Amino acid sequence: MSASSTDRMSREEKRAGISLAAVFALRMLGLFLILPVFSLYAKELPSGHDVALVGVALGAYGLTQACLQIAYGAASDRFGRKPVIVFGLLLFVAGSFVAAFAGDIYVVIAGRVLQGAGAISAAVTALAADLTREQHLTKVMAMIGSSIGMVFAVSMVGAPLLYVSIGMAGIFVLTGVLAMLAIFVVLSVVPAAPAVPRQPAWQSFVEVLSHRQLLRLNFGVFALHLMLTAMWVLLPAELVSTGGLPVAEHWKVYLPALLISFVIMVPAIVFAERFARLKLVFNAAIVILLAVQAGFGLFAGGLYSLAFWLMLFFVAFNILEATQPSLISRIAPPHAKGAALGVYNTTQALGLFLGGVFGGVLAKYSGSGAVWLGGAMLTVVWLMLGLTMSMPPLRSRQVTA
Secondary structure (H helix, E strand, C coil), rough: CCCHHHCCCCCHHHHHHHHHHHHHHHHHHHHHHHCCCHHHHCCCCCCCCCHHHHHHHHHHHHHHHHHHHHHHHHHHHHHHHHHHHHHHHHHHHHHHHHHHHCCHHHHHHHHHHHHHHCHHHHHHHHHHHHHHHHHHHHHHHHHHHCCCCHHHHHHHHHHHHHHHHHHHHHHHHHHHHHHHHHHHHHHCCCCCCCCCCCCHHHHHHHHHHHHHHHHHHHHHHHHHHHHHHHHHHHHHHHHHHHHCCCCHHHHHHHHHHHHHHHHHHHHHHHHCCCCCCCCHHHHHHHHHHHHHHEEEEEECCCCCHHHHCCCHHHHHHHHHHHHHHHHHHCCCCCCHHHHHHHHHHHHHHHHHHHHHHHHHHHHHHHHHHHHHHHHHHHHHHHHHHHCCCCCCCCCCCCCCC
């Protein structure tokens, strides 16, 4: 491959990035569609008025994801990426249909647990790393991250309309159908994965947990998603109370904030890759995140202020969502890449789960300011780790066009 061609993504890399982003999007769209309407649906079920059980039903998915990501990542190192991804999607389909035909909240919880058991994120991101040269890996991760952000925006708009037209059971069925479509994409569209060195999963696991650079990134994704979930404990109510925006119109804030953040994020990623300034962009995003915590806690007071800080949050979030999996893939030994991404996705899921718990507890007993203060303190620790982090050099590898 000529030197000039290494500056451009090959057709196979573009195909891998687009198709794997589609797999993530098809799976996440169904999950996001549930969030804005599930608490309304739960009231129609026996025991559905128990807020604790509703919370368990929503959080059960993340909890089982956290428990199984490492196993799936290591299994993909051992048995191959695609078989593990398809197996996980089949479990996700089964859980969707269990939840669709549930007669009470407990069966819905069982379905959500089964959905979460299809913990394929580590295997999918490992496959993306297998199919992409390192100088283009952050771009592929940005494709995946952007697709998730876009389906989140679509779900915020579409969920209430779908709930009215097909009901919660219909949304769960749609979730299962979308996952089946994702299986088709994996088997028919995603390029074949190259062979990678294998070694016993336990050895990979121990190696990953003792790797200081990987541990820094694991802390980062934990902190990022803890702050994400804690923010959503507070923000919807703030948009209603201080922003004066009815719940049905919150998408008018979410959608522009996401779109503007993508416009800012893309040049930042291109700059980081083209001029080898990934560490600068990475830490700048953490600084933005720190400013957001301070902004929400001290300066947010009205619709436009809330929208501004939310937009900045999405800028930082999208940059970090794209760069961190890329760094994990570059730093991890080739034979332990799936295990490393498994640990990474486990800490991500734990952050999502614990962010809701701690965000709610702090807001209840100490007020919203304590939530933003806690997020700021966590961000300061993360920034210290980021500033002392060693960025890996690019190691180009051949990919046929």
